[in-house]
Amino acid sequence: MTEDDYTEFDCDLCGSADAAEITVARRYTNDQPIHVCRNCGFVYVRRRRSAERIAAAWTHEIYGDGYTARIPAVKARQIYVAETADVEIGLADKTLCDFGGGEGQFLDIVRDPDYGAIPFAVEPSPENCRAMAERGIECFCGNIEAYQASGEKPGRGFDIVTIMWTIENCQSCRTMMDAAYDALADGGHLVIATGSRILVPFKKPLQYYLSTNPADTHAFRFSANSLKGLFAVSGFEVTYVNRYLDTDYLVVIGRKAGHVANPQWDKDDHLAVIDFFERWDRETQGHYRDA
Numbered sequence: 025m026t027e028d029d030y031t032e033f034d035c036d037l038c039g040s041a042d043a044a045e046i047t048v049a050r051r052y053t054n055d056q057p058i059h060v061c062r063n064c065g066f067v068y069v070r071r072r073r074s075a076e077r078i079a080a081a082w083t084h085e086i087y088g089d090g091y092t093a094r095i096p097a098v099k100a101r102q103i104y105v106a107e108t109a110d111v112e113i114g115l116a117d118k119t120l121c122d123f124g125g126g127e128g129q130f131l132d133i134v135r136d137p138d139y140g141a142i143p144f145a146v147e148p149s150p151e152n153c154r155a156m157a158e159r160g161i162e163c164f165c166g167n168i169e170a171y172q173a174s175g176e177k178p179g180r181g182f183d184i185v186t187i188m189w190t191i192e193n194c195q196s197c198r199t200m201m202d203a204a205y206d207a208l209a210d211g212g213h214l215v216i217a218t219g220s221r222i223l224v225p226f227k228k229p230l231q232y233y234l235s236t237n238p239a240d241t242h243a244f245r246f247s248a249n250s251l252k253g254l255f256a257v258s259g260f261e262v263t264y265v266n267r268y269l270d271t272d273y274l275v276v277i278g279r280k281a282g283h284v285a286n287p288q289w290d291k292d293d294h295l296a297v298i299d300f301f302e303r304w305d306r307e308t309q310g311h312y313r314d315a
């Protein structure tokens with residue numbers, strides 16, 4: 025696997041090539057660099073392999089055999105998102121497409137009569153798709169890029185698309201947003217949830233947040249501002265942000281509103297982002313190095 029081809033990316037949000045390295049990250053990433061955009065404060069990995077190669081790394085090298093989402097921590101966060109989406113936009117009788125449906129555990133939750141959504145999954149694993157189909161959940165079996173290119177999405181007009189703990193793990197977060205935009209009906213809602221966020225009080229030891237996995241398998245590190253920015257540049261109007269400061273999750277909901285010429289969002293100060301990581305490094309080294 026030494027002959028991988030890499031491409032150098034500019035900031036996915038604002039397009040600027042002007043980025044500063046977060047130097048303390050190398051201690052935890054097996055010396056791989058992570059950058060922050062000097063213009064908008066977005067944290068991203070500049071050198072990335074192809075979308076197919078990154079997906080294969082997740083399937084074969086990181087998850088490997090035997091991975092399951094059927095554990096308390098994952099089920100808890102899926103119920104949190106289902107409850108939030110139900111309160112904010114309503115799930116009953118809505119068509120809901122989950123990008124990266126996995127084993128379908130979230131779709132089982134939202135199609136339960138308590139919520140009453142009509143589920144659909146885009147999922148690359150044939151085993152997962154087979155298992156969902158046996159339970160009556162319709163799937164597109166392939167990655168987001170294949171789904172976007174398939175021609176199956178026009179006319180689907182989903183009421184809701186969910187992207188849960190997935191937006192960080194693709195090669196292009198903009199491609200995933202475009203796929204969500206095209207899959208949604210006009211006025212439909214996109215729900216993005218992640219536990220991986222910066223500029224918040226909660227910090228696990230930095231070696232658990234960063235990792236020695238190939239850096240491009242986790243190419244984006246969102247704050248509330250940069251996630252709202254991703255909605256803004258992708259044709260969505262943000263309608264809801266959860267209480268992320270004292271919750272383990274960051275959940276943002278946006279309405280498909282149409283692309284605008286000069287999308288605006290609150291930028292992060294790149295020096296504050298670097299300071300955040302430097303403080304996090306000091307706390308980790310001082311208290312959690314051996315955790």
Ligand SMILES: [Zn+2]
Nearest residue numbers: 035038061064
């Ligand atoms: Zn930027």
